[in-house]
Amino acid sequence: MKLYNYLIILALLFASEVFSQTPTDFLSAEFHKERRATLRAKMPANSVAVVFANPIRNRANDVDYVFHQDPNFYYLTGYREPNAVLVIYSDKQTDASGNTFNEVLYVQKKDKVREQWDGKRLGVEGAKTELGFAVAKNGEEFAKDNINFKNFTKVFAEKFKDDYRNSSRNNAEVYDLVNGFKNQSGYGDIKETDPNVAYVYNMIANVPDPKLEEVAKSIYNNFEKYPAFKNDELINKYATATNNELRKELKQKMIIAAAKKPDTNIDTKFLSTKMAEMREIKSEAELKLLTKAIRISAVGQIEMMKAMKPHMSETEIQGIHEFVYKKYGAEYEGYPSIVGAGNNGCILHYIENNRTHVDNDMVLMDLGAEYRGYTADVTRTIPANGKFSPEQKAIYNIVLEAQDKGIAASTVGGQFWQPGEEAKKVINKGLFDLGIIKSIDEKHNYFPHGTSHHIGLDVHDPGTYGAFKENMVITVEPGIYIPDGSNCDKKWWGIAVRIEDDILITKNGPKNLSEEAPRTVEAIEKMMAKKSVLDDFILPSLD
Structure with missing residues (x-):
């Protein structure tokens, strides 16, 4: 009987895990606690840091955008709900009952009615048991605690963009929390710097x-x-x-x-600077999630290469990428997806994606999955008909060589600008050799952007942008864009190529985390010749 009961319990536990409706591979409470400890260690004596959750943002009328947490707030807490504030003290504080603490998380309170409409809330007890906070309170307690910020030598906060509204649903929304802080701290009296x-x-x-x-x-x-x-x-x-x-x-x-x-104890630079220092180096746990987001995005590129047809629309191409993301359980896209065919690819942040047929043009696809908060950023440019024309191939191979040089320059101790310098040399020589520019030193706008940025909780993750350090993850993304009407032979018009990979800086050299997605002309054409599982997915006509 005992063995039978034991097996039943094991089966129930297994079923609970298998059929759980909530992902279990988010960062651990220990990770976020350690991040708070690291920030606290950087704070001077008698200082306090105040970090706010993102607000809910309105889309139209009574419809809101899907909530996305402020990355710094998530990094420090693991809390994924709105209407919250974190207070971190450099030194131990003592409450009226004699209890000591050095941090408090104020969260939105449990509410059965709102939870029926909007979803479950952690509440105070959840913040303690699941996020590991010793002290957690409902958001409305933030004002009642009446923290005397004037008594601290330094009060650290980020600059407020004031891009939130008062929905009047309760008195502890981010709108109320921020305004309460401004009034209590004197923040509203200081002159803001853009x-x-x-x-x-x-x-x-x-x-x-x-x-x-x-x-x-x-x-x-x-x-x-x-x-x-x-x-x-x-x-x-x-x-x-x-x-x-x-x-x-x-x-x-x-x-x-x-x-x-400044003539104030409020410092709006410290937090952004220190968080950038912390976030630019990825931990083992972060690399695991980030690598998965990158691999999901690379598979999206692969499946799209196999599925690509000239009759497709930019929107359909976008949808196939994002379908792959969802199949892998990625919550969101890390940024608005960019799918630009032909001349549309020359628009660097083209997100309309509304061309109805890509025809035989090159299609620039810059997309990234967000998995458990971490965002990939992978770009491939491919010919819609599966074969590069001589002109497309010539431009593509210049960009590929430029990227190879940029990746090779992404080494520990190197400067952040070096991959871009190496890429620019290759691109200028290549454009000159093709007669697109008249001299190798000619100023032009065919490569108008840098090659690299950090990725992580943000697609453009904060960092110091100085020397490369081990366990940074950056992009290397050179490009050539020749819009219609450019001052060159018309045969080059409308060709836009960007190749972007996500590179881990290691002590043994750069590691391409998105290398699964083919990069060379030969590998792309070979992949595009393969059958797609979507070839037989034909919907009925609605005309």
């Missing part, structure tokens, strides 16, 4: 002197997109400076201005 301006100051402070002119031109070209650049006196003078000596002088002034201590 985050893009702060980013430029930091970038110029860290750029090597030989690159000052190149950076100045880039900033100048973004005056229209970011008016704050032109309105900032130092940035304006730097971008329009006529020589490097003046740029060096302005660089020093920016370093001094950025280091000037």
Whole structure:
């Protein structure tokens, strides 16, 4: 009888695991706890950090977008619900009952009515048992605790974009939590610095002197997109400076201005800087999830290569990729999917995907699955009819060589800009050899972007963008884009090629995590010749 009962219990446990409706391979509570401890260790004495969950964002009328957690908040807590705030103290605090603590997670409270409509909530007890917080409270307690932020030497928070609304559903939404913090801390009294301006100051402070002119031109070209650049006196003078000596002088002034201590204990730079330092190096647990997201995305590219037909629409191609993601259990796409055929591929962030037939053009497919919060970013460009034309092949092989050089430069100790420099050399020579540009040094817009960025919880993950370190994961994504009407032979018009892979920086050299998706002309054509499981998937006509 005892053995029988034991077997029954085992069977029930097995069934519970197999038929569980919730994924079990998220990061562990221990991971997030360790991340909080790491941040706390970076904080000076008598300081406090306040981090807010993302708000729910409205799509239209009474329909909201699918909620997505703020990556920094998730990284520190593992909490995947809205209307929450995390408070981390550098030193032990004592409550009225004499209990000590150094962190508090305020969450949205349990509510049977709302949970029937919107889904289960962890609540205070769930935050304790599942996320491992010793102290958790309902969100409305944040205001009632009346934390005296004025007593701390430093109060760390991120700049608020104020892109949330008051739905008046309760008094503990992110809208209320943020406003309560502003009132209690005096945040509302400080003068905000445009985050893009702060980013430029930091970038110029860290750029090597030989690159000052190149950076100045880039900033100048973004005056229209970011008016704050032109309105900032130092940035304006730097971008329009006529020589490097003046740029060096302005660089020093920016370093001094950025280091000037504000007349407040609120610091809106510390958190973003320290979180970037932490997030740019991936742990073993993170690499496991990120690698899975990347492999899912690579399989999506493979299946699309086999399924591609000239009669397909860009939207259908997008759908096949995203179908593969869902089959593997990926919750979302990491960013809006880009599928651009022909001239549409020349639009770097083309997301309309509304061309009804891709015909015989090249199709640029830049898509990435998000798996358990971690986002891939993989691009392949393939001929819709399965065979590269001579012109398509010529452009493609230049980009492929550029990418190979960029990947080879992605080594521990190398600088973040080096893959781009290597790629640019190859692309300029290749375009010159084809007669598309008149000299190897000609300024052109056929390769208008950099090659690399971090990936992780964000598709453009934060980082210091300095020297490469072990266990960083970056993209290497050179491209050539020749829009219709370009100043070259018409036979090149409408060809756009980008090849993007996700590269793990290791002490033994770069490792291509997305190499499963074919990259060479020969391998792509061979894959496209294979039968697709979707070939016989024919829907009835609705005409």
